[in-house]
Amino acid sequence: MKFATFTSAAALVLSTVVLASGAQARDQIRVVGSSTVYPFTTAVAEQLGKAGGKTPVVESTGTGGGMKLFCAGVGVDHPDATNASRRIKKSEFDDCQKNGVTDVVELKIGFDGIVIANSKSGPDLTLTKTQVFQALARELPGADGKLAPNPYKNWSDIDASLPNEKIEVLGPPPTSGTRDAFLELVMETGAEGVPALKDLKKADSKAFDKVWKSIREDGAYIDAGENDNLIVQKLEANPKAVGIFGYSFLEENASKIKGATVDGGTPTFENIASGSYKVSRPLFVYIKKQHVGVVPGVDKFVEEYVSDKAIGEDGYLSSKGLIPLPAEERTKVVENAKAMKPLGAEAF
Template identity: 50%
Template sequence: MSSVPVPVSSPRRAGTPLLALVVTLALGGCDGGAGASRDQVRAVGSSTVYPFAKAVAEQLARSDATIKSPIIESTGTGAGMKLFCAGIGPQHPDIADASRRMKRSEFDDCVAHGVKDIAEIQVGLDGVAFAEARGGSNLALTPQDIYRALAKNPYGRPNASRTWRDVNPALPDYPILVYGPPSTSGTRDALRELILTKGCDETQAMAALKASDHKRHDAICGEVREDGAYVDAGENDNLVVQKIEANPRAIGVFGFSYVEENADRIRGLTMSGVVPTYRTISDFSYPGARPLYIYVKKAHLKAIPGLQAYVTQWSKLWGKDGALAKLGMVVAPDAVLAQSARAVATMPSLDGGALK
């Protein structure tokens, strides 16, 4: 990356013509001469992180009138990573919000497009929750039940289960109908890694396959059926709520924070006897607990007005008594928050070798 220095005779506020020129030239040099500039932060990614990212943006705009409110887009984690990794320059996002950790393949894609310095910051916790309408049947599920119900080829055979009783004789004779996130969603990735794979590996044969043929194991354990029992509902959680309210025998897959936010309309189902709650997610006793992240493009930190301030604002709001907890985010343990605060202050570059 190269930038064109611009003489500055006196300090300037964000948003002035001179600073806009600096942004144009600095990012233009990174991107091989792109001529556009941008005077506000842009973040893309997880629908689960979206309401928290939006709240941070609004708080920042209220606290500093010189900073434009950041643009926050809900694209899903996978799609957000693709946009984030596409390059350096004002036409590319500054931040990727993620409801799971960046994959090694995504990091390699970033590097291939010149995005070589990325800061990773864990901002809180959430959980993959299964929920039904308040008047539903209150299914008591396990990861193995979910695997047998939703896997495309459970234990290597095409899924022939049509009802929950086919999956487990203790469950009701209701058709399997689950509305969930698309393949680009971090919630879908967490469903696969935390629930489906866990249920799959409860059999000795699948656990052994993981050691002998990892690729085949991942396909058998992680692929979701496509015959209508699982319905890809996109990134619109409100639509899923409407669907399961209209059919009390249907189930939705959400981030826990969304279930908490809509507790008057839906309720979380137990997983292995554990109810998804703030406490069970914070202590990881709930099987679907997961960390939430933001990824910051370090090449944009000095060029995009408000980017460092926006990232710093996260650290002001993610505590136990902070605004994000009031919105339903599960606060990370103190040690994690301390490490995240150090990352905000020093922005260490992510080591791709630590990713899977």
């Protein structure tokens, strides 16, 4: 019976494969996490692979998703490191501790700027964080101090100095780390610039949080998906639209788009590194110390990542768009990494 032979042969092949894989120990580093840090970690991974040994596998799962996988436990079934476009949260750290991931080493690798940009053929924008907040918040305090739906239709309604164009902002969706950072860096400080909300923060900080975390849904803000290249293409096609994305995309597409000045700082490499452009965030990689010596190469990975040729002033990561740490801070990060000092509860 040909058919039956084929079936049993197939079943046999499959079960061997399954069994063989189950017993295998891992000899390849696995990294998960943020899509913002992905271009940098992949470059490090590739360098490590070229130096010999297996190239680490880097997965792009988003910061939150990465933390969840990372903190799920210790052992070869769990990743060795996770990328994060924000610091680990207390709740995530507790989750790690609960699952036995007690020794987590934090590497701060550099900065990423978030830019507000529009097409080269559009008007030059000079904004303040408060103006951006007023343009994008779902609710704003009215004349009586009560919260009402955002009344602004055009940029010039907010401030006469801004162009008389419809507010049309393309930005990252709620799942994105860029969105989280944008909310914290721009919307929160922007909201504090509105007097009525400053009072609200004192009176009821939860209600205040709700105000700056809510982005309007009446069509002025458009979720453009995780693909920043797509936002760039849309901006090029529509000079009236404004987009929000990571600095490296502005740098790579300088021929098509230009960044807006925010709170007096223009988004340039130097300004982000020096801190005079305020809309920037630190990027992190978290390492599971318990995997050093279990999965070969974890220590080498850390060594390569914090080496001067990677995150240094002229390192290869800076040519990939990472904005390096100031020299002093970098020395501290390198020391920390060499000692593999785990994060403690006192860090929060």
